[in-house]
Amino acid sequence: MPSLIAQNWAFGIYVAATLAIVFLMLGLSYVLGGRARGRAKNDPFESGVVSPGSGHLRISAKFYLVAMFFVIFDLEAVFLYAWAVSIRQTGWVGFMEVLVFVAVLLIGLVYIWRLGGLDWAPLSRTQRSRSLPTLYRDPASAPQPKPQA
């Protein structure tokens, strides 16, 4: 135990000194500094400009969708790199495998495209025809199907 102290006392003093300086600086400015109160003085504000409005912006959920599609397809692309580095070793079997993989991805892409996942403008602007399938149908606003007895 004494040897432990002997080895580490310098570090201990360093930590203590750092803490002391921090408290000294903060404490002195607290004691000596002036205080001003005002309507917006306690708000967090940037570059001296009081921010107008609220920070709670409503971002269209489409952005979320776009981000998700990006992550999905980006991740899938990573698997192609794994194939690319072993293209000679895997040969035709590997090629067929990747072909199936890409085909499945393509079907997935067709799926989200047909369902309007790639229409990034709000619905009212694109005027999707009613016959197309939709990605999300609000159960509350959808027409009622014929009731079941």
Next chain:
Amino acid sequence: MSFLYVHGGLTPAQWITLLPILILSATIVFVTGAIAIKRHHWWNATISVAGLNLALLPLFVHFWLPQLWTLPLPQTVTPLLGIDGYACFYMAMILVTALATATLSHAYMEGYNGNREEVYLLLLLSTLGGLVVVCSRHFASFFIGLELLSVPLYGMAGYLVKERRSLEAGTKYLVLSAVASAFILFGMALIYSQMGTLAFAEIGAHIGVIGGSERSVIVLGSAMILVGIGFKLSLSPFHLWTPDVYEGAPAPVTSYLATASKTAVFALLVRYFVEARAYQMPSLVNVLSALAILSIIFGNVLALRQDNLKRLLAYSSIAHFGYLLVAVIASGPLAVEAVGVYLLTYVVTTLAAFGVVTLMSSPYNDHDAEDIFDYRGLFWRRPYLTAILTVALLSLAGVPLTAGFIGKFYVITAGADKHLWLLLAAVVLGSAVGLFYYLRTMIQLYLRQRWVQKYSAPLNWAQGTGGAMVVLLMLAMLLLGIFPTPFIALVQAAGLL
């Protein structure tokens, strides 16, 4: 994945044994395309059901018409998947369960206003995961299969997005399932750190010669995997999610959650115990015994005062998996057989019970018909459905001449064979307690209230496939109870490797 290509791909025999998995995968892609072309509930449901039937066909011929054609079993398809009789049996069971769920979903989703088609897509994906899980002989395929099995289930549990409880069920299942997966992964990592291999058989080959601190790390890893599996099987004390998720999820999804997903995980647990020789770790077997006793006690006691049929069935499933664990602990060939028979009877019974709940409910009736009060005097309105539910409840209670009795008989035989008297006492006591709440529910079905009119509500046969399926399940339950020999022969033929 270089092992795939070194030998120039798979042999024809391997392709043939992979048929169920391949057909199901193709169906998933096909259904995705079909939804993209046109949203049509009936068409998409039919394509899914047709795909499931096609995937089932080779297994059906293999088991029921072996003189015609059999699968070239066993096959080891890459180190990841081993397809043997055992795997085929459970694959068939999961596919049949998925079929039942698909027909029930069709009846249920007819009344839903949102997008109905994706539920089949999720169901097929989850089924594919189940198939991979029961075939897996390697931690990698085990984990991939398990995730494929449970991730679509989050979506299915929360499918009625506008309903608070459904969404809550989905979120709860997501969080707890993710935690369970994390436990399993960490356990795998610990085992790999000592063994240097992820294949069950290689772990089993080396586990006997390892001692000292390495062994304790392996025991710790196995325990963590057991915790994860306990979550998935909702064994007590990892059962807390079960009643909430069962209650909130749409009724057909609950039936799938209670049967297919648990069957797959349990089949894997047995395979892991046998192939990786986990029996050689007595501490693990002791933990398993404790889990079994706790599950039996908690499942049965918590179900006693339930007034909600879905929650009651959830607690009863906790107890049933406690009984099943007794068979696993007994170990040996009889145990594998007992697990097979018990799971078969359990799946048939549970599907029938949830099938009736599904046919009674419809989304946007505020909630599913799940309060036992909804079922009061049901006999005077829907005698057929009541008869089916009665048989299901009797079977869950394990009354003779129903399927549940055969299952329980097997479990007790397996336990008595290995002199597990403490566990058997728990099984017997648990069954006795269980009888109370099953019969209590049954009495409600036949109560004749003054205001209840004596008429048979027109069984809407637009729900016809669902109705026919439930009737078939009831017949299967009775057949299993009265004449179980062919089914037992089936299970015996489907032994582990």
